Every structure is written in C-alpha cells, then in structure tokens.
Amino acid sequence: MCGVREGLGEGVGRWFEDNSRRIVGDGRDALFWHDIWVGEIPLKFKFSRLYELAEDKECSVAEARRVIGPDRGWERVWRRRLLAWEEESVRECYVLLYNIVLQENVHDAWRWLLDPIQGYSVRGAYRFLTTTGEPLDRTLDDDVWQKHIPSKVSLFVWRLLRNRLPTKDNLVRRHVLHHSDTACISGCGELETGKHLFLYCDIFGSLWSHIWLSLFSYLALVTYLFSYAS
Incomplete structure (x- = not known):
C-alpha cells in the first residue's frame, strides 16, 4: 500500500502528495516544514538549508509563527548562528509568510485537488490511477x-x-x-x-x-x- 501511495509501478509519480494540499486554519495540525500549505512544494524543499539547520523539524505552523518575524528571535529556531547568505534565506522565507494570517477558530484541513468539493474517495483515486498514462x-x-x-x-x-x-x-x-x-x-x-x-x-x-x-x-x-x- 505504501508503494502504491508513492507511485511505485504506476508511472504517475508521488500522486497522493501532488494532489493533496493542507488548508491552514489555526495552524496547529499542519506541519510547517513537511506539509504543502504555502506554495507548491513543502518548505523543507524550498528552503532546504534552513530545514537542515532547524532545531525542531516537526513543528506545526502555529508553533513556527510564534517565532517568525523581524523582532521575534529567529535565532532560537536554528542549531547555530546563521551565515550571511543563510540569513538572506530567512528574509526570503519571512516575505513569503508575511501575509499568512492564522484563524484561531478554524481547524486545519486537507483538500483533495482532484475533487475539491466532495473530497478524497477511493473511487476517485482508483479512476485517476487507472486512467493516467497511455x-x-x-x-x-x-x-x-x-x-x-x-x-x-x-x-x-x-x-x-x-x-x-x-x-x-x-x-x-x-x-x-x-x-x-x-x-x-x-x-x-x-x-x-x-x-x-x-x-x-x-x-x-x-x-x-x-x-x-x-x-x-x-x-x-x-x-x-x-x-x-x-
């Protein structure tokens, strides 16, 4: 089952991750580095150097937002003092997240891109896997x-x-x-x-x-x- 999820033998790549997105509400369940919640790829790939230096690689979006900002002590996030070019990546990350507003009364949710209205179904996934390709x-x-x-x-x-x-x-x-x-x-x-x-x-x-x-x-x-x- 894990092999099918990863696209093994199907010729459709990482079909599950490519067709699912995290919709952030309060940010307590979405993983800051691992989930696709802003942009098209996880932040651990977009800012791979920062991910390597992160002290807590499993933090949620809500936890990360508490220390994100120009005056909120980003230095507490990293395992060591950042170099100049690494600090530039931090500023780029901050700009990307500047307009993100968390909603305290809304829970994080998943969105299935192949059917955003009805959501994920085995039938829909089966149809996608068996009709993709030739x-x-x-x-x-x-x-x-x-x-x-x-x-x-x-x-x-x-x-x-x-x-x-x-x-x-x-x-x-x-x-x-x-x-x-x-x-x-x-x-x-x-x-x-x-x-x-x-x-x-x-x-x-x-x-x-x-x-x-x-x-x-x-x-x-x-x-x-x-x-x-x-």
Whole structure:
C-alpha cells in the first residue's frame, strides 16, 4: 500500500502528495516544514538549508509563527548562528509568510485537488490511477468486466490491457530483475513485454492465439445462453 501511495509501478509519480494540499486554519495540525500549505512544494524543499539547520523539524505552523518575524528571535529556531547568505534565506522565507494570517477558530484541513468539493474517495483515486498514462479504448475496457465472465479471467485481461502483468520488462522497471535480464523466456531473444509474449512471440504467440480463440468462443456461448435464458 505504501508503494502504491508513492507511485511505485504506476508511472504517475508521488500522486497522493501532488494532489493533496493542507488548508491552514489555526495552524496547529499542519506541519510547517513537511506539509504543502504555502506554495507548491513543502518548505523543507524550498528552503532546504534552513530545514537542515532547524532545531525542531516537526513543528506545526502555529508553533513556527510564534517565532517568525523581524523582532521575534529567529535565532532560537536554528542549531547555530546563521551565515550571511543563510540569513538572506530567512528574509526570503519571512516575505513569503508575511501575509499568512492564522484563524484561531478554524481547524486545519486537507483538500483533495482532484475533487475539491466532495473530497478524497477511493473511487476517485482508483479512476485517476487507472486512467493516467497511455489512453485506452474505454469500450474495450468496460467489456472486460462482465458479470458472466469469471472475475479471475476479467482481472487477467484487465492487467494485460493495462500492461500490469509481471512480464520481464515490468519486473526490471520495478527493480525485481536486473536490467540485463529482459529476454523472452521462450529463448527467441526478443524483449519480453506483454504484447510480445501474447501476440508476436513465435512460440507463445501462436499458442495464445489458439487459447484466445477458444476463450472468446466460450465467452460468446455463455453470454448467448444467459441472454437467451433471461
């Protein structure tokens, strides 16, 4: 689950962090350095040197605001006395935060950028993860999920269409196999991808063509019988 959250194998990067923002109210729950609450990236990345020197790296926005300002003793925040160029970063940070006003009666909240009105949902996250990347014929995708087709068959075909099967090219990309181990298991010498293994391989491609023909004939017969019975 943590791997999915970090975008492992999905090709969408840090999708959760990129689509969520901290909306600051009283500042007691939002983390000053770690959360994206001002700007587009966390302050620990925007002011990485200051973050390294910070005494309390887990402080909240409210706690940090108590000592932020030209006359509020910034020196208490750092592990040592700052150099001239580091003090310039402090002034830049202060300018960025100058107009931030905390609201004592409003709690901090999260905002899901993909659906700011309804908020985060598993359905919305699933739709985002499964539609990001190469475009896919939605009609073909929907036809996979039929109630008369065994779920394991639908899942297998869905993974094949989405290039989610553990073929060697995918295993190398996920650092399961070494980058030199990409040759098709049949020994044909070609790169083992889903398309090659199921369509173009001289050995397995011809085998799967017979399997697909038998499978689709079976599914067509089952669909016809169910529609006739109903």
